[in-house]
Amino acid sequence: MQTFAAARPRSEALFAEALPHLPDGVPMLWMAKWPGPWPVYVESASGAHFVDADGIDHVDLCLGDTGAMCGHAPPAAVAAITAQLGRGSTFMLPTADAAAAATLLAERFGVPSWQFSLSATDANRSLIRYARQVTGRRKIVVHDYCYHGTVDEAYATLDHRGAVVERRGTIGAPVPPSLTTAVVPFNDVAALERVLATGEIAAMLMEPALTNIGIVLPAPGYHAAVRELCTKYGVILIIDETHTLCAGPGGMIARDGLDPDAVVVGKSIGGGIPAGAYGMTASFAALVRASLDLEDIDVGGVGGTLAGNALSLAGIRATLSEVLTASAFVGMIDRATEWTVGVQAAIDEFDVPWQVTQLGARSEYSFRRTPPVDGAEAAAADDFELQQYLHLHALNRGILITPFHNMALMSPATTAADVERHTAAFREAVAALFA
Structure with a gap:
């Protein structure tokens, strides 16, 4: 929290300006669920990256929770x-x-x-x-x-x-x-x-x-x-x-x-x-x-x-x-495979009781050893506090993943270098928790 706050004074100021007329300072209340004492305010976005109000460049693996799957401003x-x-x-x-x-x-x-x-x-x-x-x-x-x-x-x-x-x-x-x-x-x-x-x-x-x-x-x-x-x-x-x-x-x-x-x-x-x-x-x-x-x-x-x-x-x-052409999906799915491999490597290295599942250009890890077979199993594996920690850890390293669960989505503009940034940050988070 301290790391997040120190890096984002402009977002804090925009949050304060928003509070009088926006409940919790956001245009939709579910935006208040993002980790951190205030939301990250976006200044501009292109492809698989966005820059926030404090000038921090982020790899965007959320992509508007699918709304921007084609990348920002294609x-x-x-x-x-x-x-x-x-x-x-x-x-x-x-x-x-x-x-x-x-x-x-x-x-x-x-x-x-x-x-x-x-x-x-x-x-x-x-x-x-x-x-x-x-x-x-x-x-x-x-x-x-x-x-x-x-x-x-x-x-x-x-x-x-x-x-x-x-x-x-x-x-x-x-x-x-x-x-x-x-x-x-x-x-x-x-x-x-x-x-x-x-x-x-x-x-x-x-x-x-x-x-x-x-x-x-x-x-x-x-x-x-x-x-x-x-x-x-x-x-x-x-x-x-x-x-x-x-x-x-x-x-x-x-x-x-x-x-x-x-x-x-x-x-x-x-x-x-x-x-x-x-x-x-x-x-x-x-x-x-x-x-x-x-x-x-x-x-x-x-x-x-x-x-x-x-x-x-x-x-x-x-x-x-x-x-969103057939050829674009080839690269998108390749990047998701790389992301999945990177997550699995950290899980294996530290013997973490989590699993990761890929679906085309989307992949997600959950807090159980085996893939869930139904929604109830998936819901039972949720851990809100742990999820908030992991999301905030990623944000502090300029990486955004989908809110409220641990999903990453690849756009046609996502690169192997973007994925590697997450792989390194995820290993760091897992090591901090389990090493």
């Missing part, structure tokens, strides 16, 4: 966004970028019909409504400790008796989650079938790997079983690739040959501009469109005035076609 996206901004940002009318962006998404994810939103949260909400509309059922099923943005239905977990309850820390839930949601552990096929067999479930909303509780990978055959059960019980399968896009240009869907009814992406696809998108198979899209009356299509609870705006679509088109 030139191709900046050029397209700037050009569109000069022509107007939002019209409630389409531009040529809309069809181009939809075509790029269809090619990557294998479903042909696309719509746009301002976030993956909005995309998830829309698909949940559409699934209820076409199935006539009310409930959805999610995985225990999943993450789907601020979708109300996803803030549900299982208690020690297996009952569906509000997830710890849920703010102002509108109704008990058991009214809207069923919850199953990740990788538990039998539990999923029991829930789907009730005939109450409209949709299964899932990440193909859990990412926001630590990385939890699917067991062999799990996705095939999920697809088979959703088909058997007439349940719409929605795969949210917002975080798992790190697996490759078409996420885990393309990499692993998954077969969803609908796909959600967000955060990273806009090149830094708020953007989200959701795609549907031709059959699902036809059911949705046939269920909607043109007269009431604007008041049905799906979409917003800024959804599909010209600025977001310009960012999506440029990012997908020129930044």
Whole structure:
């Protein structure tokens, strides 16, 4: 704490100026959870680095927690966004970028019909409504400790008796989650079938790997079983690739040959501009469109005035076609492999009871000896004080990792030297704790 404070007097001054009108001095309260007596204030960013208000250069392995996976201010996206901004940002009318962006998404994810939103949260909400509309059922099923943005239905977990309850820390839930949601552990096929067999479930909303509780990978055959059960019980399968896009240009869907009814992406696809998108198979899209009356299509609870705006679509088109390309992912995944090797080396050297898991361009260590098989195992391994120490240790050495868990993400601009800075700092931290 003393090291942090001594190095960042300008951030301290900005924090003091912010306090009268920003609770805890931050524009979103969760930003107060960063370690340190005040947040690091950012001055500028480019590629895989940012400079804070005190002039300290940081290797950014957080990258806006996936929002800046393409790197900060990627030139191709900046050029397209700037050009569109000069022509107007939002019209409630389409531009040529809309069809181009939809075509790029269809090619990557294998479903042909696309719509746009301002976030993956909005995309998830829309698909949940559409699934209820076409199935006539009310409930959805999610995985225990999943993450789907601020979708109300996803803030549900299982208690020690297996009952569906509000997830710890849920703010102002509108109704008990058991009214809207069923919850199953990740990788538990039998539990999923029991829930789907009730005939109450409209949709299964899932990440193909859990990412926001630590990385939890699917067991062999799990996705095939999920697809088979959703088909058997007439349940719409929605795969949210917002975080798992790190697996490759078409996420885990393309990499692993998954077969969803609908796909959600967000955060990273806009090149830094708020953007989200959701795609549907031709059959699902036809059911949705046939269920909607043109007269009431604007008041049905799906979409917003800024959804599909010209600025977001310009960012999506440029990012997908020129930044987050197949060739870019090769280097991103190589850097993540180097990061994983570096972390594992320190774990092995000091015989630390931790493990590290990689998913494409993303990697994360957790405080247990073996990889977790479900969200509950991952959550049980958490240690908030230890996490805060490690994050603050990294910040004091000019390295930012994702807040609230121990994840690093690689951008197209991340270098082997950037990764080596973390490897050296991580070994130093582990040695201080265990040597």
